[in-house]
Amino acid sequence: MKRKIGLAWSLGTKQKIVVIVAAVGAGFGLGFGIAHLLGGTIAYWGVVSGPFLLTLRVALPATVIAGVTGIASGYALAKGRFPGRNLLETIGSLPIILPPTVIGYYLLETLSPGTQVGGFLTRVVGHDLVYNVTGCIICSTVAAYPFCLRAARASIEGVDPRVEQAARAMGLPNWRVALSVTLPLARRGIAAGLTIGCARALGEYGATLMVGGDINGKTRTLSLAILDSFTTPERNAMLLILVLMAITAMVGVGLLGRART
Amino acid sequence: MTAALDVALTRRIGAFDLDVAFTMESGISVLFGPSGAGKSLTLALIAGLIRPDAGTVLINGRVVTDCARHIHVSTQDRRVGMVFQDGVLLPHRSALDNVALAVRQGDGRRARRAIARSWLERVGAAEFVDRRPGSLSGGQRQRVALARGLAGEPALVLLDEPLSALDAKVRGELRMLIREVIVSAGVPAVLVTHDAEEAEETGDLIIAYDDGRVTGRRVVERPTPPTGGDPPPETGASA
Amino acid sequence: MTALVPHSWLNGLGIPPWVWNPLSVSLRAAFEATVVVAVVGIALGYLLAKGRFPGRGAIESFFSLPMALPPTVVGYYLLTRLGGPGPIRNAEVSLFGHPLTFTFTGIVIAQIVESFPYCVRFSRAAISGVDPRFEQAARAMGLPQWRIALLVTLPLARRGIVAGVAMAFGRALGDFGATMIVSGSVPMATTMSIALYNAVAYGPHHQAMVLALVQLGVALAILFGVSRLGKVRPW
Numbered sequence: 001m002k003r004k005i006g007l008a009w010s011l012g013t014k015q016k017i018v019v020i021v022a023a024v025g026a027g028f029g030l031g032f033g034i035a036h037l038l039g040g041t042i043a044y045w046g047v048v049s050g051p052f053l054l055t056l057r058v059a060l061p062a063t064v065i066a067g068v069t070g071i072a073s074g075y076a077l078a079k080g081r082f083p084g085r086n087l088l089e090t091i092g093s094l095p096i097i098l099p100p101t102v103i104g105y106y107l108l109e110t111l112s113p114g115t116q117v118g119g120f121l122t123r124v125v126g127h128d129l130v131y132n133v134t135g136c137i138i139c140s141t142v143a144a145y146p147f148c149l150r151a152a153r154a155s156i157e158g159v160d161p162r163v164e165q166a167a168r169a170m171g172l173p174n175w176r177v178a179l180s181v182t183l184p185l186a187r188r189g190i191a192a193g194l195t196i197g198c199a200r201a202l203g204e205y206g207a208t209l210m211v212g213g214d215i216n217g218k219t220r221t222l223s224l225a226i227l228d229s230f231t232t233p234e235r236n237a238m239l240l241i242l243v244l245m246a247i248t249a250m251v252g253v254g255l256l257g258r259a260r261t
Numbered sequence: 262m263t264a265a266l267d268v269a270l271t272r273r274i275g276a277f278d279l280d281v282a283f284t285m286e287s288g289i290s291v292l293f294g295p296s297g298a299g300k301s302l303t304l305a306l307i308a309g310l311i312r313p314d315a316g317t318v319l320i321n322g323r324v325v326t327d328c329a330r331h332i333h334v335s336t337q338d339r340r341v342g343m344v345f346q347d348g349v350l351l352p353h354r355s356a357l358d359n360v361a362l363a364v365r366q367g368d369g370r371r372a373r374r375a376i377a378r379s380w381l382e383r384v385g386a387a388e389f390v391d392r393r394p395g396s397l398s399g400g401q402r403q404r405v406a407l408a409r410g411l412a413g414e415p416a417l418v419l420l421d422e423p424l425s426a427l428d429a430k431v432r433g434e435l436r437m438l439i440r441e442v443i444v445s446a447g448v449p450a451v452l453v454t455h456d457a458e459e460a461e462e463t464g465d466l467i468i469a470y471d472d473g474r475v476t477g478r479r480v481v482e483r484p485t486p487p488t489g490g491d492p493p494p495e496t497g498a499s500a
Numbered sequence: 501m502t503a504l505v506p507h508s509w510l511n512g513l514g515i516p517p518w519v520w521n522p523l524s525v526s527l528r529a530a531f532e533a534t535v536v537v538a539v540v541g542i543a544l545g546y547l548l549a550k551g552r553f554p555g556r557g558a559i560e561s562f563f564s565l566p567m568a569l570p571p572t573v574v575g576y577y578l579l580t581r582l583g584g585p586g587p588i589r590n591a592e593v594s595l596f597g598h599p600l601t602f603t604f605t606g607i608v609i610a611q612i613v614e615s616f617p618y619c620v621r622f623s624r625a626a627i628s629g630v631d632p633r634f635e636q637a638a639r640a641m642g643l644p645q646w647r648i649a650l651l652v653t654l655p656l657a658r659r660g661i662v663a664g665v666a667m668a669f670g671r672a673l674g675d676f677g678a679t680m681i682v683s684g685s686v687p688m689a690t691t692m693s694i695a696l697y698n699a700v701a702y703g704p705h706h707q708a709m710v711l712a713l714v715q716l717g718v719a720l721a722i723l724f725g726v727s728r729l730g731k732v733r734p735w
Contacts, residue, residue, distance in 0.1 A: 086727050089727070090720070090723045090724055090727050091720075093723055094716075094719055094720065094723065096667075096671075096723075097667065097670035097671050097673070097674045097719050097722060097723065098674055098715065098716065098719040099673075099674040099675070099676050099692070099693035099696070099715055099719075100571075100674075100676045100677065100693070101676050101693045101694070101696045101697045101700070101712075102674075102693065102696060102712045102715045102716055102719075104697075104700070105696060105700055105708060105712040106712065106716075108700070196567070196568055199567075199568035199569070200568070202570060203568075203569060203570020203571060203572070203573065204570070205570060205571050205572050205676070205677040206571070206676040206677055206680075206693070206697070209697075210697065210700060222570075223570050223571075223572040223573075223677075224572075226572050226573075226576060227572060227576075227681070242570055242572075242573055243569070243573055246568050246569045246570060246573065
């Protein structure tokens with residue numbers, strides 16, 4: 001195992017990204033292919049493609065948003081010296097064990113146009129935040145965020161401060177030190193957080209069910225569609241796609257996430 | 262008379278290459294040399310915590326390691342006592358409990374604890390037997406560690422820089438204590454240090470180490486032990 | 501699933517049955533699940549930390565799968581294994597008389613699967629983090645390996661291990677997707693998270709509010725406790 005990881009790491013960063021994208025693409029492609037084989041007819045593809053594409057539309061932006069905010073807040077918690085840092089991290093970690101229905105409930109309370117806060121937000125943003133794709137994205141972002149946050153904080157804290165000090169001594173401003181020195185050095189742990197966050201975003205169910213509303217064609221992601229088509233053959237295809245997507249993410253965690261945090 | 266310890270070992274770790282051989286008859290032998298010379302590695306090999314690439318270790322004439330014949334007695338069965346640089350005492354147990362764990366003879370818990378207590382008295386730790394290591398000073402912890410290393414009536418005691426983490430004054434006090442207690446217990450010992458004074462004051466035999474090799478050995482001139490009162494005049498006899 | 505405590509007590513405390521019933525189901529299921537998870541998880545964590553066999557990383561990744569797999573996938577898999585035809589179902593019928601889907605035990609099994617990774621990972625990390633010299637000293641003292649594990653290694657790793665068990669318990673309490681699929685919100689075996697879903701979908705609003713608040717409080721308390729136990733980060 002060690003040697004394989006060594007091989008993976010001996011590739012340059014750009015090549016690694018290509019490998020990961022290729023692996024994800026292969027996973028998706030494989031899912032497509034096998035779904036086709038299983039389904040055997042275009043009709044099944046018609047049923048499966050909707051939720052599949054919707055899941056992509058939801059999980060990818062969610063991972064990006066969770067990743068960016070997670071890294072930013074992880075950096076702030078790692079470097080900041082204000083009281084209550086651990087309290088903030090605890091609150092940010094809630095979605096890990098908080099039941100998804102509780103998350104869904106509170107999201108509905110804060111985002112539904114009927115409520116005070118929700119009404120205000122809806123006016124500000126310009127369109128509804130619930131019972132549509134936006135609501136699904138919000139749910140998946142919330143699900144992914146704690147993992148990105150914790151992984152980012154841990155790996156940023158693990159960066160040798162002397163390297164940053166040397167960069168600052170060279171005259172680089174703080175933001176450049178962060179971008180060019182700290183984050184690249186912490187990339188292993190951050191990547192692990194991103195991959196497991198992505199897996200969680202893909203699989204989000206309880207909150208999405210409540211906030212999205214499980215509307216066929218509009219908010220029925222793969223996780224929800226599997227249950228709806230429970231007694232029909234295309235659920236096999238959907239399950240397979242979902243499993244492959246998640247396993248790709250897990251392989252990513254396995255390869256990248258053996259960083260000592 | 263069988264040698265207390267007979268060592269001939271080679272071991273390579275990364276770029277470091279250890280190749281040493283020495284014999285000690287009795288008393289305290291000091292492995293002396295700079296950091297990274299392989300002294301602690303030697304102790305680990307004697308204790309059986311690491312296997313050598315080739316070689317033998319005999320403790321009191323008993324073969325505990327013989328690579329050629331595929332003999333490797335487990336650490337548990339070697340009966341070596343160990344004293345580490347910072348004690349490595351169990352933080353969740355009292356000093357007495359820590360030492361009692363090492364006691365092998367005595368039937369029953371009571372008997373073992375009594376034996377542990379007497380060892381703690383011998384090292385001057387009687388006052389804090391019930392305290393936890395966290396509440397003890399460095400010097401006090403090392404006294405407990407010494408008691409623990411001896412309480413099991415081992416065939417050999419290994420001390421890895423036992424005083425290096427302490428300040429000079431405490432080091433001075435404990436040097437004498439170490440020698441006294443070990444000699445009166447009659448247990449052969451191997452002590453690792455990079456402190457020349459410590460080597461002179463505690464050792465009967467000094468084995469010089471450098472970069473994985475033994476570079477010399479020297480017997481330390483000692484007057485015969487005092488029986489009380491003033492030490493006798495120098496007789497010039499070798500140890 | 502009857503309440504754990506007489507109704508007269510509850511009325512005295514002012515806790516209505518629509519809170520206490522799902523709460524007692526959740527607590528009982530999570531407790532049973534956590535007992536199993538703790539025993540097996542700590543043991544596996546020890547083996548993974550101390551063992552010298554190849555594929556340790558793969559084994560840990562395998563047991564971590566439920567953390568990354570969508571709960572619907574886990575739930576569906578359990579439903580078909582436990583309920584659909586096959587050797588597992590046959591074993592259940594011979595042991596329990598009936599398959600375990602749509603039962604309380606089914607919920608416990610779903611929670612075991614979902615919370616297991618937390619215990620294993622935290623335990624493995626904590627046990628690996630123990631200074632090896634403690635074990636070396638213990639070996640020199642002549643203690644056999646099992647005594648070293650019990651007297652030295654595990655006590656020294658106890659903070660991380662307790663954190664792992666606490667996280668597993670919290671995860672079991674908070675499970676929704678897998679539980680829902682395996683048990684189907686049978687009235688006799690409804691957990692807090694499912695009760696909340698029902699309250700939001702059909703029930704009175706104030707019930708949803710209370711149920712959500714209770715679960716939020718519990719999750720916060722557990723996370724707080726875990727953070728107080730110190731820095732053990734298995735991911």
